[in-house]
Amino acid sequence: MSSFSVTEPTKRTKWFAGTMVIVYALITMLPLAWIMMTGFKSPADAISYPPKVVFEPTLEGYVNLFTTRTRQTDEFLAANPPETWYEEIVREYDMVIAGPSKFGERFLNSVIIGFGSTFLSIVLGTLAAYAFSRFKIPLADDLLFFILSTRMMPPIAVAIPIFLMYRQLGLSDTHLGMILLYTAVNISLAVWLLKGFIDEIPREYEEAALIDGYTRFQAFYKVVLPQAATGIASTAIFCLIFAWNEYAFAVLLTSGTAQTAPPFIPTIIGVGGLDWPAVAAGATIFLLPVMIFTILLRKHLLRGITFGAVRK
């Protein structure tokens, strides 16, 4: 037996590939690690040069992120000893907590708008993709091209008309307005991606369900949807990532009630000088939902990949 095989990679290529993956992972993970670490540094450590890798972790950044603080007189401070651990952190700077910051609210806005628009994009996208895939639609190709063409210029190119339109319609700075806007941007991607996935599902499955006594909608719901789970999961991740990270429209169209986290986080900088740990803490928390969402759907993604590999 020779150890040489045409299909199996050799030890050296495996080793090389493994090294490349690790190098790539390091390069992409480094900024993330940096941000996460900075979130736990004191402001002094955060800006020290050379950068400190070993430091005394503190939750100061997180406390500053979630609170607003005011400076107080010595008498006041002496009369009111700190009651909680976060009060204590703030006292070191002779400050007291005046109240919660807007970060929680903005973060919640991001969740509502991000997941809301993702959900809407997926529902509309799946229905449209199914119709395009299965039914004879007059001018189907032209319609599909038109849908794609909405993405041919950067969305921000239409910012001004949308700004004016939204002001007229009363959609500026509303959750609904932002959900509709992000859905409009994402829908073309959703339709095209999902159509590809649904095209791959043999019609026979639905026809079998029709024969087995189900209606067309039941067949769609019970047979096509589970088959398309992989496609839906990956499309949902793409949609969420866009809606979650979107900055330009958010700056332009939201300022208060519907402001999302991306335009809010930079405003922290302006409050009390350059509060890098607070900014980093905000960025860290901001990263979590997409990460969790992706990890939750990971199983679907992987199963889809292996399923296709076996079937072909």
Next chain:
Amino acid sequence: MAQIIIKNVRKEFGDFTAVKESSFTIEDGEFFMLLGPSGCGKTTTLRMIAGLELPTSGEIYLDGEEISQKPPSQRDIAFVFQMFALYPHMNVRKNLSYPLVSQGMARRDVKAKVEEVAGILGITDILNKPVGGLSGGDRQRVALGRAIVRDPKAFMMDEPLGALDAEFREHMSEELRALHDRMGATTVYVTHDQLEAMQMGDKIVVMNNAVVEQFGTPQEIYDKPATMFVADFIGSPSMNFLDFSGKVADGATSVDLGGQAHGIPRQMQGASGDLVFGVRPEHIKLSDDGAYRGEILATEYLGTTQIITLATPNGEAKARIDSAQVAKVGEKVGLSFEAPKVTLFDRAGGQALRSELNDGVLSNG
């Protein structure tokens, strides 16, 4: 159990006609074969019966009721797909239960029925397995199980053995036929394999180019082909076509071929011009002293019989003779034909001329 009548059914896809006005009847309990070359419209016909495609015109009767425009769920017809189309996200048991669940059957009854069917098909031990890892034969059995589990009025099967390898096909086709005989359910079976059709079918419809060429029992179709296409498509090697021109009178019992008179079944239709003398290989006899002679071009040994290729005055022909008989390449031999088995065709239209032999069969087609 049901009788199915197809009446002038036609199907167009845009300006392409997949099935032209077709009519035939499938009797209750029959194992009925839809046979034809690729692309002739077999699947389309089957799908119209099942309701997966609606005919452009024409009627389909199931037990006397016109169903051509009804959705499949209201027809009570089962369909076995070529690639089986088992629901990949469900295990075997769920696949089998699915048609029963749609009818709102009680859970306990579903379980009992599924287990009964699994017993019949010998798949009880794989009931809880996912369908992904099943062998071809087991997939086939599950697909059949899903069809028979709800006792439909009729079964449609689209090349159900097409995905299996040759050896297993034979086994499965016997299993299928045995299953049919046991249940006695009307079955319409699509195939492009003429041997399979001849072996398994009670009746056969031969289709070509969107048209029904002939329909009848395997024997009728083999012995009394209505068209040259059928004669050529059925049988291996296929029927020999010896070209000649001349005149055949109504009532004639012989024709002139290469200067010799050859017996034919008494004709019931006169014809003239370019005609074809159709004779099956096993109906050609070799005799040393025959006046009509041909040269042996090749021989092919098949065990008990051999196929010999001959050059005759009217074109090439193949004969199936006993392998004990000596046949040497290059030799000239006399040929004779079994007169009662001969069919004459009109060369241009390909239609069989009416004779004593095929009278009665032709009116079917």
